[in-house]
Amino acid sequence: MAPYLKGGSAIDFASGLGGNSIYLAELGYDMTAVDISEVAIDYVQEQAAKRGLNISATVTDLTKERTFLKGHKHDLAVMTYYLDRSLFPLVKQVIKDNGYLFFETFYKHKTAVNGHVSSQYKLDTNELLKEFGNWKVLFFEENEQEGRQTIFCQKKNEL
Numbered sequence: 130m131a132p133y134l135k136g137g138s139a140i141d142f143a144s145g146l147g148g149n150s151i152y153l154a155e156l157g158y159d160m161t162a163v164d165i166s167e168v169a170i171d172y173v174q175e176q177a178a179k180r181g182l183n184i185s186a187t188v189t190d191l192t193k194e195r196t197f198l199k200g201h202k203h204d205l206a207v208m209t210y211y212l213d214r215s216l217f218p219l220v221k222q223v224i225k226d227n228g229y230l231f232f233e234t235f236y237k238h239k240t241a242v243n244g245h246v247s248s249q250y251k252l253d254t255n256e257l258l259k260e261f262g263n264w265k266v267l268f269f270e271e272n273e274q275e276g277r278q279t280i281f282c283q284k285k286n287e288l
Contacts, residue, residue, distance in 0.1 A: 130281050133229055137204030143211030147173035154182035162186040195219055204228045217260055226286045232257055236278035
């Protein structure tokens with residue numbers, strides 16, 4: 130995926146301790162990191178300051194607060210190991226035409242080792258392909274052993 134990561138603006142939904150945000154900021158992205166955990170966001174802010182990275186980190190409950198995203202468009206959106214299907218339309222809106230989405234989280238598979246995760250937080254088989262099927266899919270994987278589904282796709286121009 131590295132050849133597609135050319136900088137610009139990016140958002141990391143449910144960023145946690147900011148591993149993705151830090152990595153992308155080091156590649157030159159102007160990052161927005163959002164997470165419900167004040168401890169996590171404090172850590173992201175500390176790391177950004179320590180490393181001189183351009184990361185705007187905000188404590189936000191994505192289940193309740195979404196208005197802060199209105200009118201903002203990003204070249205890249207990242208969401209890992211967080212699933213709230215009601216965010217799908219918003220994720221699609223905040224990505225610029227020809228922008229990218231990287232999404233990875235648990236999915237339902239009988240042999241997966243993710244039994245500790247509630248089924249409501251797991252994707253169905255091919256769910257991300259169905260949800261983003263009208264985008265250009267650059268990478269898709271369902272890892273049955275880990276119970277992980279991953280997609281990297283590009284939003285097509287809206288005419």
